[in-house]
Amino acid sequence: MSSNDTLETAAPEHHWSRRLILWAAVLILANVLADVVIGSPMMVLPQLMEHFDTDQAAWLNASAMLAGAIWSPLLAKSSDIFGKRRILIGTLLLACTGALVCLVAPSIWIFLVGRFLQGAAFAAVFLTVALVRQICAPRVSMAVVGLVTSGSSVVGIIEPFLMKPIIDVFGYRSVFVAAALLAAAAALCVRSFIPESPIRSAGRVDVGGALLLGGGLGAVLAYISLGRDFGWLSGGMVALLAVGAAAVAGWAFLALRVDEPIIDIRALSRPILLTLLALVLAAGAFRSMLQLTSVIAQVPPDQGLGYGLGNGEAIALLLAAPNLGIVIGGVCAGWIAGRIGPGFPLLGGILIGTVATFAMLAGVSMFPMAIACGAMLGMAAGAIGASGYNLAISIEAPERQGTIAGLVSVVLALGSVVFNFAGGEVLKATQVPGTFADGAPVSSATGVHLYVAMAGVLFVLAAVPAAMLLRNR
Known part of the structure; x- marks a missing residue:
């Protein structure tokens, strides 16, 4: 039996052990990526604005979080069908690709594409939680959930002190190099040490519904996040809100009529x-x-x-x-x-x-x-x-x-x-x-x-x- 087969068929953990501590450490590493993706670029915001010759700090600031809202419904439903571990690895690799795109982006539009891909890391937190609840017995899993959802905050305390001297020497690109390396390391560790969730649901992913819900939420959150900078009643912001509201309404309408909606309201x-x-x-x-x-x-x-x-x-x-x-x-x-x-x-x-x-x-x-x-x-x-x-x-x-x-x-x-x-x-x-x-x-x-x-x-x-x-x- 291969090591991968062993992981796929690993028995649920019922008590604290070295294996469970290793699982928790690996999943905390995956969740650290979400914090790095959202927070670290803000440490180099002035350099980014100067490099891309733009004053649109709001878009640079909010892009990854808004992308996370778009990705989340699709990745959440996919994890139930294809397995939490598999989707978590894919999410980490998407975030790694996004960091590399940001690293070499020649224009702000290519940079925003990279941030959109990086935003997939937003899903790491809930994927690790759902995975823990299915590879551990309930009593142990609740304690591990508390650890993996909050453990990354330790990094939040020391990250500015670690990154500042690196940024001073290597410039803004060092943030995206660090993010790419972290994402790749996390994906490798999850692939090597974490077993797959044993429970799957049948059916298919309602991609259209996922795009409507995610896109609608992203547009509404963009209006709320950016309206102060661009003007609440400006044409672009009003159009963004209208499109977002229409997309969410369209998703709700379809969710009540299709057999397998991305989120079953009923x-x-x-x-x-x-x-x-x-x-x-x-x-x-x-x-x-x-x-x-x-x-x-x-x-x-x-x-x-x-x-x-x-x-x-x-x-x-x-x-x-x-x-x-x-x-x-x-x-x-x-x-x-x-x-x-x-x-x-x-x-x-x-x-x-x-x-x-x-x-x-x-x-x-x-x-x-x-x-x-x-x-x-x-x-x-x-x-x-x-x-x-x-x-x-x-x-x-x-x-x-x-x-x-x-x-x-x-x-x-x-x-x-x-x-x-x-x-x-x-x-x-x-x-x-x-x-x-x-x-x-x-x-x-x-x-x-x-x-x-x-x-x-x-x-x-x-x-x-x-x-x-x-x-x-």
């Missing part, structure tokens, strides 16, 4: 819908708060604005605390879920986020409080992400777990984009003349406090469906 049970509602609200809350932290981290406290935490090296600590919290929250939530179910850590994460958010009303001007709140918000984010995947997959039938994991991933992204936009609009609407040397406008303390209150209300609202799930479990 099969979405009440517990699944409650889970998705809790996740979209909670993701919007914690992502918007993490965005606010990055904003106030740049504002010196001596500017007299009523808020501000920027103080040299303190900024790095403010941005590192949530990443550390994500690891703690995700790992603990997975461990708890394996013993009492994922509903309790989901509600617990939402409650921790609620407390941390309202405490930030004071933390926006108190550095120690901001560090503590940032760590707690990270714990909430880690617990909500891990528990959301675990809960949704536990509810769904095994042959549809890849599809539902993909839907959870899209919902988390949707909540993040929509409420990040809403928070940004609150700050923009409450701007006052700047007190910095360049006179740039900044938000008032009232705007910052309104922003925090909005996120707190979102957490409170998210607790309602999470509590309903526990009551009816």
